[in-house]
Amino acid sequence: MSRLLSDLGIDLPVLAAPMAGGPSTPALVTAAARVGGLGFLAGGYKTAQALAGQIHTVRADGVPFGVNLFVPNPVPISAEAYRGYAQAVQPEAELYGLKLTDGDPVEDDDQWTDKVDLLTASPVPWVSFTFGIPDRAVGDALRRADTTVLQNVTSTDEARRAAEIGVDALIVQASTAGGHSATLTPERPLTPVPLPELVGQVRDAVTLPVIATGGIATPADVAAALHAGAEAVMVGTLLLRTDESGASAPHKAALVDPAFETTIVTRAFTGRPARALRNHFTDRFDAIAPAGYPALHHLTGPLRKAATAAGDTRLIHLWAGTGHREARSEPAEQALARLASRL
Known part of the structure; x- marks a missing residue:
């Protein structure tokens, strides 16, 4: 030892x-x-x-x-790239009555x-x-x-x-x-x-x-x-x-759900590379997501929170390593x- x-x-x-x-x-x-x-x-x-x-x-x-x-x-992001991504994600946010296109990037x-x-x-x-x-x-x-x-x-x-x-x-x-x-x-x-x-x-x-x-x-x-x-x-x-984990119920369930077949390294949720279960959000936005952390984290945060509360795994950041099926x-x-x- x-x-x-x-x-x-x-x-x-x-x-x-x-x-x-x-x-x-x-x-x-x-x-x-x-x-x-x-x-x-x-x-x-x-x-x-x-x-x-x-x-x-x-x-x-x-x-x-x-x-x-x-x-x-x-990871700095230009105002133009930030606004462009906010506009791209906005249709998903509208499902939950959210407006993502009004604010400026948050760089805390x-x-x-x-x-x-x-x-x-x-x-x-x-x-x-x-x-x-x-x-x-x-x-x-x-x-x-x-x-x-x-x-x-x-x-x-x-x-x-x-x-x-x-x-x-x-x-x-x-x-x-x-x-x-x-x-x-x-x-x-x-x-x-x-x-x-x-x-x-x-x-x-x-x-x-x-x-x-x-x-x-x-x-x-x-x-x-x-x-x-x-x-x-x-x-x-x-x-x-x-039992002691504070992960959300939708996240816990998705880790062993056969509907989620693989993981992907994506910056779509936060502007920084992270491995998650491949879902609708990664399919739709991974290819167009700019680098920009923490600005994109704050941008998509309200949507991810609303989707988690609704159990909408299409839009949640389902963080998962490659061995997630063993959880x-x-x-x-x-x-x-x-x-x-x-x-």
Whole structure:
């Protein structure tokens, strides 16, 4: 067992990934720790105050945990491209009485400073970063507070950049992962590299400990990633249907619905590449969606929320990794223990 895990008493090297937008509840994070692993709260898309509340809830359970933050790494979009996409999507929005074409692009930073201040003032065991690499000063401040700092990367180049700012470990994400890619260059197509191969490449490039994630669906997947040199794996999609997950009922059902035959990496929903179940929205808008994050996230957000409330899976961002068919309706502890059953 590596020091990365043993320092927190982690003896199950299968961790629960942060899934922003609702799935990563405090109950899910606590369940991961109860079975000997560790879970991450998702700091993205919520206020610093709301994140503080979730941290308080998990901390009261007396378990190790982590928090993930989105590092500001905006993909600018021109007003013309934004308006054009809003006009294209508007007919779908009209089904729910929504007007998408009136506002200007929203280019916020997801309350970055407030969340960093929260985590330095009230430290948690682990903090991971995605979408961008923070300034060295941010990582240094967290480490002074005895927080282990992890960086999500998708290539050897990103791994080297993360190592240069002194992070403690890397979360290596393959393109098979569900939801948003951690890529630092979201305007470029993702390079499909099998997760064990990617882990090996990163291990050859840097000396940092590695956690592997992306498309892990079976005990064999876990074993392959660890054999390649990862010290642990991180799973998300496989936990979406668990009892503790905060994913919506339509999302949970779609993951095992035969009507959804495949996944697709698309920027149609948010302007940033993310893997989702192929549906009407991706078929209609993937080819014309401009790069533009977070502007497109905010643009389509009201429509996606309305569609979720109505159970309209044609228009929902059904984030899913390539192993989504293995997701089961069960306690999270059972799912994580099963994945570790061949270790």
